[in-house]
Amino acid sequence: MMFTLMQKKLLNNYQQDFPLSTTPYKDIALSLGVSEDDVLLAFSELKNKKFINRIGSIITPNLIGTSSLIAMAIPENQLQSVANIVSSYPEVNHNYERENRFNLWFVLITKNEKDLQSIIEAIETEAGFKTMQLPLLADYFINLGFDIDFDD
Amino acid sequence: MEIDEIDRQIIAATQTGLPLTLKPYQTIADSIGISDEVVMQKIVVMQEQGIIRRIAAVPNHYRLGYKYNGMTVWNIEDKHINEMGECIGQLNFVSHCYHRPRHLPEWPYNLFAMIHSKTEEGVKRQQQIIADLLGQYNLGQDVLYSTRILKKTGLRIR
Missing domain, CATH: 1.10.10 (Arc Repressor Mutant, subunit A)
Known part of the structure; x- marks a missing residue:
């Protein structure tokens, strides 16, 4: 570059x-x-050219509203259809496939805990698989930028 | 924490990206129907309250050559989790570091640290640095690479 x-x-x-x-x-x-x-x-x-995602405000998680990281273990041949179901929810802001038995990882953001649980329940029902909830217990946030190395 | 409707609109307008105009806060102010002074004042207050951490140009690590982005996960003795989390969160190659619950028996890991490198050797070296720092408090580890991004938005609140 x-x-x-x-x-x-x-x-x-x-x-x-x-x-x-x-x-x-x-x-x-x-x-x-x-x-x-x-x-x-x-x-x-x-x-x-997508070298920056955005210039925007960075919001502290869980001060306003609620969020949780969620993982699911889905058989390979059903992964795409379950991923599509998950992504279709507007409350889902990230959805990644990862190399693991737990192969679908996403973040849900809602106004409150009650909404969070009802959407998780809806996803589990629609997808036919259980979820594993991994909410933040502590954020070891240190205010440092990421120093980009421009040498290739 | 509670915020008013104007605050909510300011967050909604800024979290996915400021408009690329010469006076971006004015553009946002116009869309809400207030002055840019008020928009900026309210952002300052929300920063003081900790709701907004900062206004930032957010780099796309992957596009900048950081193709190896690993979610490292660690099983840390509970009584040392905060001490270890603060230690790992300070590393310059760690972008996020979180304590999350275990789900035994299938998920024993309670510390998550995102690492980024341009090479596979680089991420391996970073994992080793973390393992060395955690030392005896580390009871087990794994690393999960993302193979596909299925959805990504900048939204943090709804």
Whole structure:
């Protein structure tokens, strides 16, 4: 991957504190010594090419509402159909296939615990398989960015 | 914790991504029908309350060459779980580190740490570093690689 010096800085330096300002791209432009339009264009390109997922707010899990990681062990020949059922629920925000006996892993997000349990029950009924609930008990969250290594 | 309807709308508008406009908070403010000053003030308050951790450009690890993303899971003695979790959560290659319940007998693991590397040797080395740090408190381990992303959204609240 060939990134310009500005793109590398945009990727690495704004994982923690994207400016909260009327003109955030102008603030970044001033600190990097480039133009506001260049910064917006570079971010748009990084976003369009999917090098960044989004510029957005990072919400602390479970302070507002409830969520849980859920795992299911599904026979290989039924995995796709169960995965489709799971993904069809709007409350599911991630759904991954993983190499394990527990091969389907997803996160459910709801307004409260009661809704969480009723959706789990609905999924189990529709899929015909049990779930394993793995809610957060503690989050060892340390506020550090991920230092991207650009050498290949 | 309770938030008002405006807060909820601000979270909804920002969690999946700010609009890529020169004045993104103004764009959000216009859609809600308030001023950008109020949007930014409310974000500051929600940050102080811990509801919003930060505003961030979130990199796509996979697209940036980090093809090996492992969910490492560990069986840690209960009385050492917090001490060990805090220790592992500090590692620069660990993006998330959580304590979750065991489901015995089929699931003995209670500590989850997501690791990321560009190479298979890299993730193996990272696993070894974690194992060395956990030492005698580690009663068992596994690593689960994702083979397919079936769905992914940025939503954290509904």
